[in-house]
Amino acid sequence: MSLDHIVTVTIGGLTVGMIYALVALGYTMVYGVLEFINFAHGEVFTVGGYVAAFTLFALGVSDQMSTVAIIGSLLLALVLSMAVPAALGLLVERVAYRPLRGRSRIMPLLSAIGVSIVLQQLIIIVFGPTPITMPTLGISSASVSILGARIRVLALVIITVSVVLMAGLTYLVKATRIGKAMRATSQDMEAAEMMGIETNQTIAFTFVVGSALAGIGGLLVIMYYGSLKFDAGFLYGLKAFTAAVLGGIGNIPGAVVGALVLGLTETYGVSMDLGFLAWFVVAGLLMGLYVQLVLAPKKRLQHISDDRRTPGYERSIANIYRLAPYLAVRTLVVERTDALRSVSARHAVRLMLGNLFLVVTAAVLFANGSSRIDTRWQPVIAFVVLMVILMFRPSGILGKHITEKV
Amino acid sequence: MGLSRMLQTLRSITERVPRRVWAVAGFSLAAIFPLFNVLGFMPTAWLRVGVVSLVFVMLSLGLNVVMGEAGLLNLGYIAFFAVGAYTTALLSSPKFGLRWPFWALLVLSALLAMVAGLLIGLPTLRLRGDYLAIVTLAFGEIVRLTITNLQPLTNGPNGVTGIYPPRLLSQGAIDSLQASGWSEALLKWLVIDKPIEYYYLVFVFVVITAFLISNLKNSRVGRAWNALREDELAAVSSGITAARAKLLSVVLSAGVAGLAGSVYAYYSNVISPESFLFMQSVIVVCMVVLGGMGSIPGVIIGAIVLQALPQVIRESAGAMRSEFEVYRMLIFGLLIVAMVIFRPEGLLPDKLWRQEVHEVDPRELEKTRQSLFDVEEGHQDLEA
Numbered sequence: 158m159s160l161d162h163i164v165t166v167t168i169g170g171l172t173v174g175m176i177y178a179l180v181a182l183g184y185t186m187v188y189g190v191l192e193f194i195n196f197a198h199g200e201v202f203t204v205g206g207y208v209a210a211f212t213l214f215a216l217g218v219s220d221q222m223s224t225v226a227i228i229g230s231l232l233l234a235l236v237l238s239m240a241v242p243a244a245l246g247l248l249v250e251r252v253a254y255r256p257l258r259g260r261s262r263i264m265p266l267l268s269a270i271g272v273s274i275v276l277q278q279l280i281i282i283v284f285g286p287t288p289i290t291m292p293t294l295g296i297s298s299a300s301v302s303i304l305g306a307r308i309r310v311l312a313l314v315i316i317t318v319s320v321v322l323m324a325g326l327t328y329l330v331k332a333t334r335i336g337k338a339m340r341a342t343s344q345d346m347e348a349a350e351m352m353g354i355e356t357n358q359t360i361a362f363t364f365v366v367g368s369a370l371a372g373i374g375g376l377l378v379i380m381y382y383g384s385l386k387f388d389a390g391f392l393y394g395l396k397a398f399t400a401a402v403l404g405g406i407g408n409i410p411g412a413v414v415g416a417l418v419l420g421l422t423e424t425y426g427v428s429m430d431l432g433f434l435a436w437f438v439v440a441g442l443l444m445g446l447y448v449q450l451v452l453a454p455k456k457r458l459q460h461i462s463d464d465r466r467t468p469g470y471e472r473s474i475a476n477i478y479r480l481a482p483y484l485a486v487r488t489l490v491v492e493r494t495d496a497l498r499s500v501s502a503r504h505a506v507r508l509m510l511g512n513l514f515l516v517v518t519a520a521v522l523f524a525n526g527s528s529r530i531d532t533r534w535q536p537v538i539a540f541v542v543l544m545v546i547l548m549f550r551p552s553g554i555l556g557k558h559i560t561e562k563v
Numbered sequence: 564m565g566l567s568r569m570l571q572t573l574r575s576i577t578e579r580v581p582r583r584v585w586a587v588a589g590f591s592l593a594a595i596f597p598l599f600n601v602l603g604f605m606p607t608a609w610l611r612v613g614v615v616s617l618v619f620v621m622l623s624l625g626l627n628v629v630m631g632e633a634g635l636l637n638l639g640y641i642a643f644f645a646v647g648a649y650t651t652a653l654l655s656s657p658k659f660g661l662r663w664p665f666w667a668l669l670v671l672s673a674l675l676a677m678v679a680g681l682l683i684g685l686p687t688l689r690l691r692g693d694y695l696a697i698v699t700l701a702f703g704e705i706v707r708l709t710i711t712n713l714q715p716l717t718n719g720p721n722g723v724t725g726i727y728p729p730r731l732l733s734q735g736a737i738d739s740l741q742a743s744g745w746s747e748a749l750l751k752w753l754v755i756d757k758p759i760e761y762y763y764l765v766f767v768f769v770v771i772t773a774f775l776i777s778n779l780k781n782s783r784v785g786r787a788w789n790a791l792r793e794d795e796l797a798a799v800s801s802g803i804t805a806a807r808a809k810l811l812s813v814v815l816s817a818g819v820a821g822l823a824g825s826v827y828a829y830y831s832n833v834i835s836p837e838s839f840l841f842m843q844s845v846i847v848v849c850m851v852v853l854g855g856m857g858s859i860p861g862v863i864i865g866a867i868v869l870q871a872l873p874q875v876i877r878e879s880a881g882a883m884r885s886e887f888e889v890y891r892m893l894i895f896g897l898l899i900v901a902m903v904i905f906r907p908e909g910l911l912p913d914k915l916w917r918q919e920v921h922e923v924d925p926r927e928l929e930k931t932r933q934s935l936f937d938v939e940e941g942h943q944d945l946e947a
Contacts, residue, residue, distance in 0.1 A: 194693050256904050262692040263636050264903050267852060270638075270845055271899030278893035286889075391841070395704075398697065533712045540701040540708075547698050548686040 161306035166428050167421070168303075172312040172381070174420025175319035179374035180397035181404075181412040182326065183246075183367025189343040189407035190363050193262070196269035197249055199394020200276035201242045201368045205375025206385040207280060209238040210289045220295050227294070238376040239369040245276075246368025247361055255357070273391075280387045288386040291379050315377045322370060323413055329366070330409060339363055343407065392536060399543040405552055419539060426538045432526025435519045442515040449508055586860065593766060597759045608878055610758045616870040617765040618827045623850040623866040624772050624859065625819030630848070631857035631913070632785060633812035634792030636696040638844055639683075639703020643817040645710060645839040646679050647672035647824025652723040652834050653716070665729035669825050676821025677814045679706075684813035688806050703844055711836045722835025728756040729764075729829045761830045768826060772819055777859050779815075788812055789857075842892070849895055852902055855909020864911055869895070 180202050187195045212234040218227060253272045257265045291297065299310045330336040338359045341349040350356050378393070379385045396419065404415025426434070530538075577585075596613055599605040626640050650672040654663045663671075683702045687695055710717050717723065730737065731753045741750055755764055779785050787808040790798035799805050828834050846869065854865025873891045902909070 194697065253900050253904070260907070263634070263696075264907060266636065266693050266696055267848070268900050268903045270848070271896045271903065274842075274845065274892055274896030275900070278889055278896060281889050282893070395701070402697075531712070534708075537705055537708050537712075540705045543701045544698055544705070547690060547694055 160304060162428075164304045164306040165308070166424050168306075168308050168312055168316075169428075170421035170424035171417060172315050172420070173424060174400075174417035175316050176374050176378055176381075177393070177397045177400045177420055178413045178416035179319055179322065179370045179377070180393055181400040181416045182323075182409065183371045184394075184398050185401040185404075185406055185409060185412040186339075186363050186367045188401070189409075190339065190346075190360055191254075191258075191265075192407075193254075193265045194269065194398065195254075195364075195367075196266060196394070197253075197272040197276055198367065198371060199390030199392075199397070200273050200280070201245055201249075201390070202371040202375045202378075202393055202397075203280060203385065203387065203390035204245055204276065205238040205242045205372025206379040206389070207284055207289055207375070208241045208372070209234045209376035210291050210379050210385070211284070212237050213292050218292050218294065220293075227296075235373065235376060238372045240372075242368040242372030242375070243365045246364040249276075250361055250364040255360075273394075277387055277390070284387070286387060288384040289379070290384040293383075297380060297383065309381075311381050315381060318373070318377065322373065326366070326370070326409065335359070335362055395543070396539045399539050399546070402543065403546050419542060422542065423535055423538050427530050427532050427535050429529070430526060431522045431528055431530070435522035435526070438515055438519040438522060442512065442519065445512065445515070449512075582860070589860070589863075590770070597762050600759065607758060609875070610762060612871050612874040612878075614758055614761045614765055614830055615827075615874070616867050617762070617769050618823050618830070619847065619850065619870040620769050620863050620866040621765070621772055621823040621826075622820055622847050623854070623862045624769070624776055625816040625823065626847050627816075627851050627857065627859070627862045628776060628779075628788075628819070629812045629816040630851055631855075631862065632780060632788040632792065633809055634692070634788075635809060635812065636692055636699075636848075637813075637816070638696045638700035638841070638848065639706070640699070640816070640820060640847055641839045641841075641844040642703040642706035643676040643679055643820035644824040644827070644843075645706055645836075646676045647821030648828040648834050648838075649710060649717060649723070649824075650675050650821070651825040651828040652726050655729075655829075656723055656726045658718070658723050658725075662727050664733055665731060665829075669822060672825035673818045673821040676824065677818040679821075680814040680817025681810070684810050684817075688809050700841065700844075703839075703841060707836050707839050707841075710839070717836075720836060722833055722837070724833045726828055726832050726834070728754055730754050755829070761826075765826055765830070768822065772822075773859055773863070776819075780857075780859070784808065784811060846895065849899055851909075852899060852907075853910060855912040857913035858909060858911050861909050861911030861913065865909065 180198065183198050183201070184195060187193065187198070213230060216230040216233070218230045220227075222230075249272050253268045254265055257268055297309075297311055300307045301310060301313075302308070328336075330339060338349070338354045339362070341352065341354055342356050342359045342363075346356050349359075374393075375385070378389075397416065400416035400419045401412045402415070403419060404411025404413070406412075597610055600607055600610045622640070622644060625643075626637065629635050629637050629640075651668050653659060654661050654668055654671070655665075683699065687698050690698060711719055713719070732740070737750055737753055741747070752760065755761055787798070787803045790801070790803055791805055791808055795805060831838075847866075850865040850869045851862050852865070853869060854863065855861030873887075877887055877891075
């Protein structure tokens, strides 16, 4: 594992992660306001990419043109790939989602699936089933050298553009009037309405912003990879949704963090030797053991010391504190000390099994140390992350615990 | 306005005929359908369309259990179908040189699909509707991608070919029957290899499934599902074990899909991951929504309309086929949106669903209240 390889993979992961983030923001914003998964968001992203490529082709962009003309047409493509998806998002919200407000949860989701199919087929009807390609430009193949690694300039452009857009979005949500309205609507739609906020307009605006961001995502993807297929939005949409859930859905910084984590996991997952990946598992195991053996018993002791408020005990409790790690090991072996008082045997068995699983995984990975995961499995990584996070921690990394509204 | 009035008149006429009569009529029509082919009125291609439609009827009946009755949206339903199909394909094809008996494979396919259902059902039961939908979607995609990527086992994208036709009895039993003087013509029916035979095979399965599910629907379990769908909190407070009831619905529907998958693998002779795309799951969902969630006749009609109609149109479209495929999906998408917005209870709605989705007519409510009062007054009379 050389340094330049690490740099290449990291930057690759960040680039992909930033694109996921741009799409994930739309999911998370809409979920924050309406509590519904806008399944058609992935298709809006694809439309952005198609519009960008189509504009550049229509303008006949090539390296023979002057720099100003190239930059001008790229800017035009940028504007169009924001405007068309934004209009589309607005239309979809008006036609397919607004009539369903207040219905049971499944209905808007079904409608969104229908919209997603319609958009996909419309793309095929308008542009044909073959993938659309970018006109070849010098900038798309240019590269610079960082720490011995060759990095495409476009990757750096994508990261920069995304960071700027996210900063802009944060400003919009945190510091402007409409942002305040968005936050109020997502907190309690009825109350917001009573305070004189036009919730319908606010929701429409949320769709416009989310779709515009996804459109830019489409533009960046088609510039980076050179081509885009009509059904690309499905996979990108799902991955972005994974990212949004990973960071805690409804949470804007969470979506960005989740997207970066997902992007890095994906790229590291398929470009590292299994032996190297095994160290991550070992690190996870050690962290888990630290929590189980050191932090959790300490907390339990604290609990016990809170129970008995006698000053005389305090010193002895403090002594046990210092002995906590030793005590913890003893607990797991003997299972009969104060520290384990509030842990059920079932829980302990579950923890042990979890640890065993990690040990076995690490051993298997070390045994096949020199091979790699085939890139064909890359989409599976995202799906597995999605399932695991939804099953075990549906509120995500940064998300608050979601309580059911009754 | 004219159209809606016409529909209303039509409905008032059709509602006068009891549902039982409709069911018998539909059943007989489906039962004699292949005879049109035998008599030469209908090309064999239509019979094939009939077989596939019946497989999809089974699928949507299964999905209806989990989606219509228990109210859990499953977007990866086709994965269970795939599990059943691949179980059958691998154990009854030249791929591994195996030929397990038909009935054993049928049961095994259903069982494995149920295990898959249990695997996905157990950890996801506490998820809410839309999250559950996404997890099942991810599960479906994982199954498909795994099938595609596990080349040594499944031949990857090329699929498994040359699946043997099912024998209703083992070869030895058939031979001994022949030795004891059974006629050749009769024994030929024991090996299912013609569309008409497949048709009746699937037809029998469909009838059995529909019968079992409609009984289940009116049983204690079915009422528990409906209660969970309407209001989980209230249902749990009235003593329903939510986890058990939900798990039962997921596993049952998976079993039906596994069975359908097994039959489909036998019939189609070749299976590949192409048949188990996310779109297929959506199509099955679409069938249930179109027909009416929770309504068994509705779901059957929905499946037949969405599977048979496009096929028939495609048969007659000829040269325009590939364009038609695009428009077919477009129409499906529009259909889902339109149904959800304008008629969420489906074409042939279940009574309970219609009440849930639409505001109840105040006059009807008044009638119910009146009858309640009547009962109370009757009681008072008795006491007096």
